[in-house]
Amino acid sequence: MMSSETKVGIFALCALVIIGFITLKIGSRSFVAAGGYEVSVVVDNAIGVRPKTPVEIAGIRVGQVKEIGLEESRKAKLTLLLNKDVNLPVDSVARIRSKGFLGEIVIEIVPGTEGVQSLADGGALNFSGQSGDINMLMTQFSSIANDIKAVSAQLRDVAGTDRNSPMWQIVNNLQTFTQTLANNQANFNKMAGNLAELTEALKGTIVKSRENVEDSLKRIASITQKVDEGKGTIGKLVNDDATVNKLNEAVDNLNSTLGNIKTIETEIGYHAEYLGHTKEFKNYVNLTIRPKPDKAFIFDFVQNTNPSPDRSTNTSTISTGGTSTTVTTNTATVNQNQFRFSAQLAKSFYDFTVRGGVIESRGGVGLDYAKGPAGLQFSAYDFQTQYDQRTHLKLAGTVNVTKNLFLIGGGDDLISQLGRRNWFMGAGIRLVDEDVKSLIGTAGGISSVKR
Amino acid sequence: MEKLINKIQPLADPLGRMINGFTKTLGNLCLFVFQTLSWIPRRPYRIKNLFKQMEFIGVQSTPIIMLTGVFVGAVFALQTGKAFAMFNAESLVGATIGLSLAREIAPVFTALMVTARACSAMAAELGTMKVTEQIDALETMAVNPLHYLVCPRVIATTIMTPLLTAVFDLVGIIGAWFVGIKLLGIGEASFFDRLYFYVNLRDFIGGLVKSGFFGFFISLISCYSGFDTKGGAKGVGDSTTRAVVVSSVVVLVTDYFLTTWILEYFSQGPSV
Amino acid sequence: MIKLIDVHKAFDGQKVLDGVNLEVPKDKIMVIVGASGVGKSVLLKHMIGLMKPDKGKIVVDGVDLSALSPLELVEIRKKFGMLFQGCALFDSLNVCDNVAFPLREHSNLSSSEIKAKVDEMLAIVGLEGICHKMPSDLSGGMKKRVALARAIILQPQIMLYDEPTTGLDPIMTESVDNLILDMQQKLDITSVVISHDIASAFRIADQIAMIDNGKIIVSGTSAEFAASNDPVVMKFIGRK
Numbered sequence: 001m002m003s004s005e006t007k008v009g010i011f012a013l014c015a016l017v018i019i020g021f022i023t024l025k026i027g028s029r030s031f032v033a034a035g036g037y038e039v040s041v042v043v044d045n046a047i048g049v050r051p052k053t054p055v056e057i058a059g060i061r062v063g064q065v066k067e068i069g070l071e072e073s074r075k076a077k078l079t080l081l082l083n084k085d086v087n088l089p090v091d092s093v094a095r096i097r098s099k100g101f102l103g104e105i106v107i108e109i110v111p112g113t114e115g116v117q118s119l120a121d122g123g124a125l126n127f128s129g130q131s132g133d134i135n136m137l138m139t140q141f142s143s144i145a146n147d148i149k150a151v152s153a154q155l156r157d158v159a160g161t162d163r164n165s166p167m168w169q170i171v172n173n174l175q176t177f178t179q180t181l182a183n184n185q186a187n188f189n190k191m192a193g194n195l196a197e198l199t200e201a202l203k204g205t206i207v208k209s210r211e212n213v214e215d216s217l218k219r220i221a222s223i224t225q226k227v228d229e230g231k232g233t234i235g236k237l238v239n240d241d242a243t244v245n246k247l248n249e250a251v252d253n254l255n256s257t258l259g260n261i262k263t264i265e266t267e268i269g270y271h272a273e274y275l276g277h278t279k280e281f282k283n284y285v286n287l288t289i290r291p292k293p294d295k296a297f298i299f300d301f302v303q304n305t306n307p308s309p310d311r312s313t314n315t316s317t318i319s320t321g322g323t324s325t326t327v328t329t330n331t332a333t334v335n336q337n338q339f340r341f342s343a344q345l346a347k348s349f350y351d352f353t354v355r356g357g358v359i360e361s362r363g364g365v366g367l368d369y370a371k372g373p374a375g376l377q378f379s380a381y382d383f384q385t386q387y388d389q390r391t392h393l394k395l396a397g398t399v400n401v402t403k404n405l406f407l408i409g410g411g412d413d414l415i416s417q418l419g420r421r422n423w424f425m426g427a428g429i430r431l432v433d434e435d436v437k438s439l440i441g442t443a444g445g446i447s448s449v450k451r
Numbered sequence: 452m453e454k455l456i457n458k459i460q461p462l463a464d465p466l467g468r469m470i471n472g473f474t475k476t477l478g479n480l481c482l483f484v485f486q487t488l489s490w491i492p493r494r495p496y497r498i499k500n501l502f503k504q505m506e507f508i509g510v511q512s513t514p515i516i517m518l519t520g521v522f523v524g525a526v527f528a529l530q531t532g533k534a535f536a537m538f539n540a541e542s543l544v545g546a547t548i549g550l551s552l553a554r555e556i557a558p559v560f561t562a563l564m565v566t567a568r569a570c571s572a573m574a575a576e577l578g579t580m581k582v583t584e585q586i587d588a589l590e591t592m593a594v595n596p597l598h599y600l601v602c603p604r605v606i607a608t609t610i611m612t613p614l615l616t617a618v619f620d621l622v623g624i625i626g627a628w629f630v631g632i633k634l635l636g637i638g639e640a641s642f643f644d645r646l647y648f649y650v651n652l653r654d655f656i657g658g659l660v661k662s663g664f665f666g667f668f669i670s671l672i673s674c675y676s677g678f679d680t681k682g683g684a685k686g687v688g689d690s691t692t693r694a695v696v697v698s699s700v701v702v703l704v705t706d707y708f709l710t711t712w713i714l715e716y717f718s719q720g721p722s723v
Numbered sequence: 724m725i726k727l728i729d730v731h732k733a734f735d736g737q738k739v740l741d742g743v744n745l746e747v748p749k750d751k752i753m754v755i756v757g758a759s760g761v762g763k764s765v766l767l768k769h770m771i772g773l774m775k776p777d778k779g780k781i782v783v784d785g786v787d788l789s790a791l792s793p794l795e796l797v798e799i800r801k802k803f804g805m806l807f808q809g810c811a812l813f814d815s816l817n818v819c820d821n822v823a824f825p826l827r828e829h830s831n832l833s834s835s836e837i838k839a840k841v842d843e844m845l846a847i848v849g850l851e852g853i854c855h856k857m858p859s860d861l862s863g864g865m866k867k868r869v870a871l872a873r874a875i876i877l878q879p880q881i882m883l884y885d886e887p888t889t890g891l892d893p894i895m896t897e898s899v900d901n902l903i904l905d906m907q908q909k910l911d912i913t914s915v916v917i918s919h920d921i922a923s924a925f926r927i928a929d930q931i932a933m934i935d936n937g938k939i940i941v942s943g944t945s946a947e948f949a950a951s952n953d954p955v956v957m958k959f960i961g962r963k
Binding site: 007 | 502505618651652
Binding site: 587591 | 807824828
């Protein structure tokens with residue numbers, strides 16, 4: 001029988017060992033056990049950095065942040081504790097890097113030139129700035145946006161009013177081409193006849209050469225078998241595991257890059273409306289980018305044959321023999337076949353979508369309602385009233401026939417005074433980047449825990 | 452006026468008595484605490500008594516503490532593992548469990564288990580001694596009952612609860628490790644890396660300090676409850692129940708204040 | 724030896740002692756009798772300072788108990804031995820440890836000396852060879868004797884007995900009475916016995932006092948007590 005002193009002693013010993021063990025494990029000096037040295041680095045912004053934040057060189061942990069403090073009331077000073085066997089040249093630089101999507105922060109040291117004098121205890125490192133996956137991504141996105149802006153600006157210039165511009169030339173050429181096609185109807189019929197004869201002849205030939213074909217097929221089979229077995233260069237390439245691994249790796253890398261933008265959905269569409277009153281076609285090319293399911297950027301290029309007129313006022317003073325008369329002329333110019341563009345921000349609430357921005361090159365807002373395959377779209381734009389104009393109102397109903405095809409119909413410029421009221425009907429196609437999305441979606445959604 | 456007084460009186464009477472009783476109890480408790488504290492440094496030091504209590508409170512509570520610790524850690528890992536999997540943050544399971552164990556779960560659960568196991572027994576034993584006049588007998592033999600009975604129990608509980616908390620911390624992490632890594636398949640390296648990264652020494656030590664306070668409170672309350680026993684076996688039962696209920700409530704309530712005071716003071720400095 | 728001067732005590736507004744005046748002579752056995760629940764035990768607890776009077780003085784050996792600090796009270800208690808009604812043996816300790824308890828607390832004797840002393844005391848009360856039994860294994864009479872051994876081991880000057888014979892059979896009663904007388908003769912101590920057993924009282928008492936309604940109504944030698952004309956006393960001792 002043990003005495004209670006012995007029992008308590010054993011228990012206390014165990015508990016103290018546990019305390020010591022935990023202390024060693026989570027203690028702030030646990031990683032750099034002894035003989036480490038300190039260097040400091042002054043950074044602009046220490047967001048996310050805290051004591052024990054790892055310090056890495058080339059992805060290998062070499063130390064940790066010992067403490068952080070304010071430097072001259074405007075910058076952050078990090079004191080890093082490094083392993084003593086890490087030798088850094090004095091021109092080494094440190095930077096704050098975020099790893100992964102959760103934004104884990106590490107201090108990365110990029111060693112300087114070899115052979116330069118080593119950094120001593122208490123020395124200072126230079127700071128080279130912040131970088132990180134998300135930050136980098138954002139920067140890249142903004143530069144992409146700038147590019148797009150520049151391109152669209154050019155496009156606008158190209159598609160301008162100048163009848164000699166390349167865009168117009170293309171349209172003219174197309175017109176000529178279709179004209180020619182129409183004129184050569186007879187020739188086409190002849191060609192079709194020829195083709196029919198040709199296929200008839202071919203049929204005969206194929207029957208005759210059937211044996212040849214079978215022979216060829218056998219050869220092909222033997223070649224593929226060889227490839228399978230790894231004979232020959234192609235076979236080796238196809239059957240080499242290294243190739244497969246490299247391919248997988250490449251796909252993985254792609255996935256991890258794309259994983260970050262997995263939620264962005266792009267939609268490309270085209271539709272045409274036939275305006276019943278003026279008997280004209282109006283064409284829309286649409287690009288919709290959805291960073292989130294309930295948010296969208298909508299861009300449209302609209303080729304409108306009957307746009308609202310541009311108006312201008314000219315005031316001229318005519319002097320005749322000492323008396324001067326002021327003449328004011330209001331000019332309404334309708335520039336047919338002019339390209340217009342829309343750029344809208346949209347946000348969805350339940351079945352409703354509110355959008356606003358530029359609609360057909362004018363300021364405007366819109367409200368959409370969608371339920372199942374059917375939807376209603378209402379837009380109001382061109383609020384100018386200077387010349388007794390009325391706001392351009394457009395109401396349209398849409399029906400999705402398939403996932404990609406839809407019909408549209410409704411009324412345009414509903415309260416116009418100038419008899420420009422119009423009804424229209426049309427159809428269009430819409431392509432959503434389903435394939436890309438699903439690919440990215442699976443790549444990003446893999447989790448180590450089964451749900 | 453008289454009518455009004457007549458109406459109010461039946462309501463005010465018991466209320467007044469309740470307030471009176473409460474202040475009296477509180478006053479007695481304070482006096483009890485004060486006297487106990489003043490007796491602690493006095494000779495003779497009954498080391499054998501102290502070790503006996505330490506064995507009862509500390510050593511004999513270890514199995515139950517380990518059992519609860521393992522399962523608390525395990526169930527915690529299961530829940531956080533599933534929840535964090537929803538946004539691919541399973542690697543944070545270790546850190547979450549480590550932090551909550553060190554700061555809250557281990558001190559509070561240990562205090563509650565010690566209350567349930569040791570403090571209830573304390574109240575029952577002292578209560579029985581009270582109703583069988585053993586406490587009076589001590590006094591007639593010129594031995595202060597506070598010195599002989601209460602001081603060793605309070606000291607033993609105050610020392611043993613933090614040690615049991617440390618045990619709870621360790622086995623809790625073991626339970627979490629088993630479920631998290633062996634069953635849910637969270638990476639072992641990330642589990643422990645994040646744990647060591649996010650859990651600071653002051654979280655751990657703060658938890659131990661807190662549990663020391665818990666041990667002090669629960670043992671004093673239970674001893675007071677035992678000393679305050681009146682009547683026979685029923686009185687002993689009542690005081691035991693009261694000791695457990697009041698101790699548990701006090702643990703949970705003071706936990707908030709201790710966390711605010713001690714840990715806030717404790718975690719001052721650059722590393723938060 | 725012990726003087727009680729106008730001692731008052733009330734519990735929750737209910738008066739238990741209402742001006743008790745009593746003097747216990749040195750080296751005599753005083754028996755205080757009274758019906759159950761009139762405050763006999765309370766009176767006894769006042770004598771040893773377990774309770775403090777609401778009003779009045781208790782003087783022991785010329786020292787006023789109510790004027791003492793807790794530490795001085797501890798010192799004066801070493802003069803007392805007390806036998807409780809329910810024996811109040813520590814049930815976590817065995818018989819020997821119970822008897823040795825006061826010695827271990829208050830003397831610097833070696834363990835062998837303590838052992839010898841304990842054996843001596845157990846011999847006095849007529850118990851031998853039960854050293855390692857626990858109190859729960861003992862009968863009522865044995866418990867009483869162990870408690871008595873524990874009470875006398877420090878050789879007190881004053882012994883207080885709280886209902887020593889209650890709940891015992893007549894044979895055991897007589898043997899306890901004999902024990903009390905024995906103590907008196909062997910150790911020369913002042914004894915105060917609380918009892919409602921009048922036969923036992925007459926057998927051991929030098930002095931008898933009767934308490935009723937919170938007051939001492941009669942106090943004197945056994946003979947004086949027996950001759951008292953107080954109706955309560957007459958009723959109590961069964962004299963017409």
